[in-house]
Amino acid sequence: MPQISVERSPYLDDVDWEEFALALHPVVVETAAARLEACKTRVTRTEDEVVGAELERHAIVNVSIALLAGRDDATKTRLTEAVVELLREHVPPRDGLRLHLSAEVRDLDPSYRKYESQ
Numbered sequence: 001m002p003q004i005s006v007e008r009s010p011y012l013d014d015v016d017w018e019e020f021a022l023a024l025h026p027v028v029v030e031t032a033a034a035r036l037e038a039c040k041t042r043v044t045r046t047e048d049e050v051v052g053a054e055l056e057r058h059a060i061v062n063v064s065i066a067l068l069a070g071r072d073d074a075t076k077t078r079l080t081e082a083v084v085e086l087l088r089e090h091v092p093p094r095d096g097l098r099l100h101l102s103a104e105v106r107d108l109d110p111s112y113r114k115y116e117s118q
Contacts, residue, residue, distance in 0.1 A: 027082050066107070
């Protein structure tokens, strides 16, 4: 915990996603009282994207953060807003391309378990 997933458009191959993750982790720690060493981010490059009736000229990024239960809605909202602002810093506007940047914070299901080897 936290489990962080970033789904991103192939139009954004030039973004340094590892740098984004390294910038994101301290934001999660400060906002949601997580431990830095517990933050895990996976970035997935999507292949097929459609926005409305268009197949081109749109780039989508969605960040999903799953936390152990216990944070109130105000904390989740602050974290979501901070993530979108961080995305805006790391994914600059591009000519001819409309950016769709989004984030969500949710609770992990109570069934969540993990194993970590030494």
